[in-house]
Amino acid sequence: MADILALVVDDSRMARYVLSKMLKEQGINVDTVESAEEALGYLCNTLPDMIFMDHTMPGMDGFQAIRAIKNDPKTASVPIMMYTSKEGEVYMNQARALGAVDVLPKQLKPVQLIQVLERQQLLPHQIGDKKLNISPPNTPKPVQVEAPTPIVNASDIGEDLEQVAKDAERSIENQSFTNEMKQLLDDHKEELSSKSNERTDRILESLDKKVDEVSASLATFIKETHDNSGIFRSLSDNVKMLFISINAILVVGLGALAFQQSLEIKQLTGKNHSLKEEISVEDAKAESAKSNLENELTDNLYKNQLHLDQWVANLQWALNRKNQFLWNEKPFNKTLASLLKSTADKLNTAGFKGSINLTSHLGQFCLVANEDGDSELPVDQQTLSECTINDINVQQAEHLGLEKSIQFGNFIAAFERQYDNNLHLSFNSAGLSSPTSEYPEKNPEFSAQKWNSIAQQNHRVEIEFMPLQLEE
Template identity: 30%
Template sequence: MSRQKRALVVDDSKSARLVLRRMLEKYGLIVDTVESAPEALEFLISNRPDAIFMDHMMPGMDGFEAVRAIKDNPQTATIPVMMYTSKGGDLYIGQARALGAVGVLPKTVAPAELFESLKRIGLINERRSSDDSDQQDDEYASERLEDLSQQHPQAPVVEAAASTSQPHDDNEPVQNQLRRMLDEQRVEIRKDLILGLDTAARQNREKLDHLLDEKIEAFRQQLPPPARRPSVFPMVLLIILLFISLAWNFASRKEGTTQANYATADITTADPAEPVTTQADNPAAPDLHGRENSGERIKQVWQSVGWALNQDTDYPWDEIALDGARMQTITKLLDRLSSNGFTGKLVLETHTGEFCLQGSQEKGFKLAGEDTTLDQCSAIMNPVQPTDSPATHQSLAFANLIASSPWLQDGAIEMNINAIPRSEPLVAYPPREPATKAGEWNRAAAANNRVRIQLIPE
């Protein structure tokens, strides 16, 4: 003898649970009922029914959420779930099946339709006889009334009387039961209508928001890009180097004046009988003519510095600091300094910006859109310069330039590369908060993505 099948009915409506339970019991099924999705999940911990009939609209966790939880659990994933709801339509049926439900059963289901659904999910195998079919179809219209009568045993069951002289007041319990049933159905219909209208309004609002965002983005792309504000850092560096040059020039002139005074004192105090030694006669005399030319060399070095500062030392987010145009600028600067006889240190400070990016290491990164918020960024980083090590800020071509450059081999010019930690930015970033726009953040990152050049003469 085969095992008797079990079914679980989950519905917050007591009358709906009783109606479906009564209909299922007519097919020889053992029926358990619960009134909420959390109770159903708790029931499934220690019980395993052969099928679940799930209402959609319930307070707290709705039917779709419950189906998702059941299908995510390996212990209950194979139990067939049939949605038992007043909702319908191809879209709803598609959503239910996408979550794992085997179908949708309307709350006004006819016995024939219920039989086919039970047969499809394997709860019954044999066909009903024609007599059973007719009998169940006849009883379907009175099932709700019988179930409500069981809920109120104190109400007397009204027997059909042959006599037409029975008092009219004897039908009052039946009328009260029908009135309560209609009130409950009215509440159910109103709840379904409100939830349906709310869902439709939310979907329309999301569509309108998406369409508006597309229109705004298309309009923004048609606008000309904002004018780039000039950076103040070249001017600051220019002023610093000007002071260094003036101090160097002043010290050189002071030294030359002091040595000239010493020479004058030697000539004044010398013995008149002894001849005065001129610079031509004394090779050890100070080379005053060479010092006169030092001012010209300083001027030429200063022109080289001014040329270097006029070059664009910032660089794109996806390039290495010491590569490309920056390497060409430094090569030309070394040539100018060597031609002008500069001796000292050429210091290169590399600064790295942290950009708001979208993408991945496998597919590649790109700058996030202007209106993207920081919490939507895939990463805030510099993908081509992940660390603050000087080695990561140099390309292979630039490393070869340092190793083989003739301007650096004679020792007159020494090059130092300092990778400034990105924790010490040149320009302060906006607050790193979820609502901060990526456009504002990336503009600050671009201002920090640059190379600074310093000259330290000996």
């Protein structure tokens, strides 16, 4: 089977990690880059079999990258799939028009990825067959027109955080089951060893008793013979003959008894040997069962980890759909503190260890001054000519983007005490550099309310979960 290579382009490390893991599960090699510009540089030297492209990235966005790739004859034939949180029929049509073959949601499930790869003939065995069946030069082949490819709609995926919490509970239950199975295996082995020792001890104890009985009988006979030897010499010949006959009978009887005891000892020894063989067989079976169970547990642990990674990615996506703050609020405020507290509890319960990275983005609001000289939002009918857009420089934007309320400061102190080394918080400010929605031209007649609606979408705090293994 030919080696298959995919390129994942996304500025989110978590998104790159989750998608790469699912692709590798299908036997696909993966390279990753964090920007469209880096992807174009990569394509100068390497031609992958497929590309997964995020839409919203700093600098060049996903659509601009698709145009550049499709305009280059060297890379134009590489299938591109958008991997984005954007959705809707309009967006899908735009992506198709630019040359994307499919659109995948950020909360992608493994089964959806397999369906898309199969539909696009991009699974390793499908691509391998294509490479093996390449026609000889100058052999024309009929052009096949494919039916429009259905695009996975992000609305098919649950957005509710309660469902995300249920996934976490299932992950925890799977981990608990794994631990219980390990304990049962250890208990079974200990019980088998205990029972084997008890059976061996009983056999040895029985052997000791039989040997003691034979030894005692022989000792008694010898003592009595010795004690009676003096009396025997003083008796008449007839009486001596009688005693000799009686002693002969006793000797024969004791010999028969000794022979019987010897047979029983041999039988018990044979049983002990058989028991040892049975114990050896049982030990081999137990060791085989342990090995099989350990392999199964290892497989379950891997699947549980993949499930946890997907759950964390879904949680991140859900939180970032409700991450805006008001125009006159500090980015790191009481509302965000409450959201992060409940989120951290879920992550800690699910066994996640790593960082919660928080990056603030500011919107450019158009504001007016009230009678007291304070800034406020304009009324519905006002235009850009009647308000002032808050243009600020890079240093001001960075400073404003890191402001924290008193309540948020208290939350940080409690967070560090509660989660110690398991969870960490990091804070960054992107200022005005990465709007999620583009602003229109500054037409004086443009509605101030519509302008501020776009600014509100950009006025947000992005949340990213970074597992410990990625940080290292």
